[in-house]
Amino acid sequence: MTPAAHISAAIEILAELSARRRPAADAIKDWGLSHRFAGSKDRAAIAGLVFDALRKRASAAHVMGEETPRAVMLGALREARGLAGEAIAALCSGEGHAPAPLSEEERERLANATLADAPAHVRGDYPEWLAERFAEAFGDAAEEEGRALAARAPLDLRANILKSSREDAMRRLAHLHPEPTPLSPLGLRLPAGPSGRGPALAAEPAFVKGHVEPQDEGSQLAALLCAAEPGEQVLDYCAGGGGKTLALAGQMHNRGQIYAFDDDGRRLTPIYPRLERAGARNVQVRAPRGGADMLADLEARCDLVLIDAPCTGTGTWRRHPDAKWRLAPGALAARLEEQRELLAKAPLYVRPGGRLVYVTCSLLRDENEAQIAAFLAEHSGFAAVPAEEAAAAAQLPELARFASSLGLGLRLTPRVSGTDGFFVCVMRRG
Template identity: 70%
Template structure:
């Protein structure tokens, strides 16, 4: 397929996405199945175009003066890819499978359209209904935070220190341009190419042999801030595919015991292969078994209970730009209920002086500081650790500068820390000395 034909395909997919709230990946896959002539490189290029357009959907529509799929794609080629009006015009030639030529109005908007006077939600490329909530979290920086969340994310890797040092892993990935992450001592970062695509890591020897795992630097920091020590008893209450479980196993040097649980056994399925590849030996996977309580033996025994809570995922929009346009107010309410239940559930597993570490990949106060405040009001036996103490226990005292201005916990975001958006709070059973 020619680049112009790929743009046509991307517009077609965007039109389908405008009619429903389905994940973009599903619609892109369906398009590929019904257009077998498109090779893997074509599909990857089309996917990248679609996600760039979704990243800049609001600002592109504003610049172009309309919100059709075609207008959004035209605007995104300028806003996300930096193409000149002449460069966009070459793709919209009307020849072969190219989109119809640019109209006079479209060319004028490309040449003269700006974001001057645009409201914050347009400049930040997020849904208008979230405006108040993001302003409550970031104040006058809400639009800037949103714009940072609409940029492409790098590929971050966590070096598995059970098998290799960061220098050793970096040497094996030097051909990909891997460089140290600025905050995580175990992270490597690979910048995306000009087309937004990352490397095929699954084919890399370092990945196959378990020297590295894909994990955003913010997620790595969240695991480090658990302050896990060798010999600790740790319950990962929402383990999912096991990303933070693996990080905790490396931190404890395979000593102690980590229990990986998730109330949806299907989410746990990938963890077994990942544990084997990483050489992890101190993790027990506790999959749900009907109505049986598979965690009853852990009551009052855990040094750390990690809650990697289900949330709106507002902090991951760089990687999942379609998610921000699919998010509905009802989903926020449901996630808040899930979070409250998990916090209440975690209480029974914590031993005296043990900790609950609460983590979200959300930037909304409703899911973060507000949840912690409500929990502390309902559970007077627990006390919040100051951000400086959490950072110190994690061996990264410099992270104290990310202390939340809205209460306890630490906040990370693309604008402030160069990571995905994360919130981390530690709650100790007993008074904090």
């Protein structure tokens, strides 16, 4: 396929996404299954175009004056790819499988349209209904934060210290040119390829043998701020696929016990092969069984309870740019209710003197500082650990600079920390 044909295919997929509310990855996969002639490199190039268009959907549509799939793709070629109007015109020849030639209006807009008069949510490429919440969270920096969330994310890995060190993992992956992450002492960062995608880890012996695990640096830091110690009793209350469970097992050097629980047993399915590959032997998976109380024996016994709470995922938009346009106000309301329920139940398992750690990959104050303030108002037996103290306990004192200015806890964002967006608050039971 030619580059021009890739653009036509991307427009076709964007049209499918505008007609049906579904994950972009599913639409891209379905397109590939129905167009078998497209090779893996073609599919990667098309996916890169689709995701770039979704990252810049608002600004691209503003530039072109409409929000059709073609307009968004053309605008994104300028806004995301930096192509000049003439270069875009050359790709849109109408010949073969190329998009139709540019109209005079399209040429004019690509040459002269600006974002100078656009509102912050357009310049920052985030949904208009979140504009007030972004302003609340970031003030005058809302547009910049949005633009950072609209950028491509690198591929971060965590060295599994049950089997390797970061230095050893970097040697094993030297052919991929990894760099150490600036904040996590366990992280490796791999550069993205031209399509914006990282290497195929499934073919890498270092991954297959469990020496490294994909995990954004922000997620690594959230796990490190739990300050899990060997010998402790730990409950990962929303374990899901087990990303933070694995990180905690490494911190504990397989000593002590981690109980991995999730109220939806289907989410736990990936954890079993991941635990085996990582060599994590101190994890008990507590999957739901009908109406049985799977955690009754843990009441007031845990040194650490981690709530990796379900959330809107606004901090992960670099990796899932379609999610920001699929997110609806009703979803936020549902997540807030789930978070309140988790914060009501989890304290039951924290022993006196133990820690409750609340984590989201959201940047919205409603899901973060506001939830913590409400929790502490209702649970006088808990107190928030100051950011400086939490960072010091994790042996990462430099993280104290990410203390939230909106309340208790720490905030990581792509603009400020170069990671996905995360919120972490450590609380201690008296």
